[in-house]
Amino acid sequence: DAGVIQSPRHEVTEMGQEVTLRCKPISGHDYLFWYRQTMMRGLELLIYFNNNVPIDDSGMPEDRFSAKMPNASFSTLKIQPSEPRDSAVYFCASSTITEAFFGQGTRLTVV
């Protein structure tokens, strides 16, 4: 298995544009997490899914953020419209009960 795959690795976009981040979890993992990491706030949990169902989205900053998991092998995190303060590294992770595996992250810069 190639591990958790995220795309794109880097994204630079203009304020107001829509941004879509993608994640392919490890096959067989029941849980999928989206995190955001900044120097100021560290690693923050945005939302997580269990068996494709969103369980807790209390970490999603505001309505501009949305996440979907249409099937067990794919998830998206969308920001519309994007703002400069959304600039961060966004990680997707999938897990078993005992261990979470992270993708390499998407470094988002909103200018």
Add this chain to the structure above:
Amino acid sequence: RKEVEQDPGPFNVPEGATVAFNCTYSNSASQSFFWYRQDCRKEPKLLMSVYSSGNEDGRFTAQLNRASQYISLLIRDSKLSDSATYLCVVNENTDKLIFGTGTRLQVFP
């Protein structure tokens, strides 16, 4: 109060030193605990799980104190390659993984 709290550091230690990090958690119902390591501009990776009885993996020892709601990580004989950020992770009973903001360790020659 934050769900998981860590001293951000940095901890600057010489090679060969012993260094310890603590992490406190707020949810007494938390089920399982981990330490992750994150290198600069990389993704976090599991370092070790933390068991109630404590566990050791080479130079690394992790301990859990449920009564005081903290976990610790001890690194003996520090190496330059140990320089990284160490993230405390708590798995609440809903299987939600909550990360601390990390403690940065810098080992110098």
